[in-house]
Amino acid sequence: MALNKEEITKKINAALEDLRPFLEADGGDMELVNITDEGVAQVKLLGACSECSMSPMTLKAGLEEAVKKVAPEIIRVEAVDMATA
Template sequence: MTTEELTNDVLKALDEIRPFLNHDGGDISLVSIEDGKHVTVRLEGACTNCSVNQMTLKAGVETTVKKFAPQIETVVNVE
């Protein structure tokens, strides 16, 4: 898989979860993909101060990203 294909898969995953974040006044953007295994995202809007953002990140974002790109091992949020 090329870097471009991986990036597209991760962006598709973020597009899938974005409506749920938007509903709560938040958003998400892709910051980087390191070594084809580690994704860094930025939770935005209401998500930055949300008390459950780490749960959202692991349960929602990471699960969705891994569904689209199974080779991804971690998803972290940069603040």
């Protein structure tokens, strides 16, 4: 079954908007970069989030949970570094 990436993107961006005030309070942010055909949401960590030691926990416990709630077809969320991608 093919993923409706446009619809999933809208849902994930809405989840990011809900989390954004908490990320910005710590000087960070993140943006959705891609959704793979396998159902992996790839996000880029921005600002303080890109260097924070708590980013993996924020990604798994916060963002991935929120994304899976609104878009259950996503199997995981992973951070990508656009400089090496």
